[in-house]
Amino acid sequence: MRKLRIRTYALIGLYVLFMLPWLFLIAARLAESGSLEFGDNEPLSRLQILAAVAGLLAAFFLIGLGMRKQLLTPLEKLGLAARRIGEDDWDVRLPDTRIAEIADVRDGFDAMVNGLRSSHRKQAELEEERRFVIAAVAHDLRTPLFALRGYLDGLEQGIAQSPEQMAKYVAVCKEKSAQLDRLVEDLFAFAKLEYSETETADSRVDLRLVLRKAIEGLGPLAGEKRISVISALAEEECAVRGDSHLLERAVGNLLDNAARHAPAGGSIVVQCRKQGDEIHFAIRDSGPGFGPEELHRAFEPLYRGEESRNRSTGGAGLGLTISRRIVRRHGGELAAGNHPEGGALLSGWIPAA
Helix, strand or coil, rough: CCCCCCHHHHHHHHHHHHHHHHHHHHHHHHHCCCCCCCCCCCCCHHHHHHHHHHHHHHHHHHHHHHHHHHHHHHHHHHHHHHHHHHHCCCCCCCCCEHHHHHHHHHHHHHHHHHHHHHHHHHHHHHHHHHHHHHHHHHHHHHHHHHHHHHHHHHHHHCCCCCCHHHHHHHHHHHHHHHHHHHHHHHHHHHHHHCCCCCCCCCCCEEEEHHHHCCCCCHHHHHHCCEEEEEEECCCCCCCCECCCCHHHHHHHHHHHHHHCCCCCCCCEEEEEECCCEEEEEEEEEECCCCCCCHHHCCCCCCCCCHHHHHHCCCCCCCCHHHHHHHHHHHCCCEEEEECCCCCEEEEEEEEEE
């Protein structure tokens, strides 16, 4: 459909303004003499003049209706649509128009509505996730707190009388307090990544050094379960741009997940190499691997398989979520899978520096 410009209607309006004085002149001459003469032609009668004037007025009226339909009606509908959006009614569709300028306004309005609709949907999803996180956190904190209070009450009431019982109660209290510390730490890190608008530090980081430091930090847990950690890191530098502290947390979570799921006497393989313009890394454990449902939901906030949920070493179910968001913040990606020879495989990449 060919669109008209507002200047077309402006020219029509100027034409009308130009003709109005002539209409007044004709009316004055007609009132004075009762007829009009043009050169040697026959004079026009009053009836003919009135008919001509009526025709012109009808034309002006029709032009006014057309201008209202083409100009004012779309603007009124824009105002109505804006009020509906203000009432959270997003099912708004503006009609087509032949006026190019108004069509441009309509297209811009539609783009704005689509952006607001998308933002509103994301906000609703974030609010739903926030409520879910609060409910899950309350559940996860309640369990160790309840156990901690029970053992402390036992110590206070003298239920544990022998030194061995008292030592056991104290050990359980320390274990539960450590679990609470991990829960709070994971939740704080998740909230900081999810809702903070602070920019990621931009420095040159050798990912091999980050992985080696994380492997060293895994020592106590690996030693307790007699897990052997096999380091297969490239000899060449694997430099990326980013925040070394965040990257340490990301790979630390991955190694901690592997150590918790690897069986006693099992193994963990850590790999890192440069491939083209990307730094690829992978962590594989000798555990049972991901189940079908776990494979699809491994990175969901607060999701944990039943085996992990029942372990005292289990965190808040945010470790893998935090790791993936850190990797994505650095422009990369993290994926979960199962190795063909068995065990879980967490692999990812980050753009090379």
